[in-house]
């Protein structure tokens with residue numbers, strides 16, 4: 589699904605303090621499965637994920653997604669990919685504080701209102717939220733519940749790829765486990781990339797990519 593060749597990312601290109609966040613990364617990722625990305629802080633994990641998902645443009649190299657070079661796509665195509673093909677989950681849930689749980693999921697939906705409503709309900713149920721929690725605002729939900737709402741939001745458009753950067757970092761073990769179970773289930777049909785510091789949550793991963801100092805080490 590993704591093929592990167594000689595992918596490099598240099599921050600602060602025009603200053604003396606050039607930082608190589610990625611150095612010549614060659615990576616081939618399958619169409620589906622749960623892939624873990626691990627490595628020390630500052631090793632380039634987030635940078636890799638943001639380049640793959642078009643949130644960042646690499647300094648050098650190529651990224652091919654489903655036979656299309658996406659390194660320098662137009663901003664409208666970038667927008668389409670992010671909205672229709674990719675789903676994002678971050679360490680912080682970034683829910684809209686004045687919207688209910690279900691509205692937070694529906695707001696990301698590309699489809700019509702009623703379709704979005706039933707889809708959002710189904711996802712929240714699958715993620716273990718109860719009907720009475722659907723109408724609660726994030727401040728009235730636990731951290732784990734908020735994160736599950738964020739995952740439902742990421743999945744509302746059936747993304748072909750889910751990008752999750754430390755999705756369980758703010759959760760206790762039990763909630764972290766639930767979130768990983770959901771992501772594992774989704775990875776049966778789709779590609780799910782999970783960055784984590786906690787190797788124990790990757791026990792069901794199909795493969796694990798290790799990054800050191802901007803380079804893949806396997």
Ligand SMILES: Nc1ncnc2c1ncn2[C@@H]1O[C@H](COP(=O)(O)OP(=O)(O)OP(=O)(O)O)[C@@H](O)[C@H]1O
Pocket residue numbers: 599600607608609627628629630631632633634635636
């Ligand atoms: N916007 C930026 N400007 C300049 N340097 C950056 C920027 N973002 C990241 N870096 C640098 O690039 C390198 C890789 O950062 P990245 O965020 O990809 O690491 P990471 O593996 O995700 O780390 P962490 O586990 O702490 O999240 C680091 O040296 C970091 O300081």
Ligand SMILES: [Mg+2]
Pocket residue numbers: 633634635753
């Ligand atoms: Mg990071």
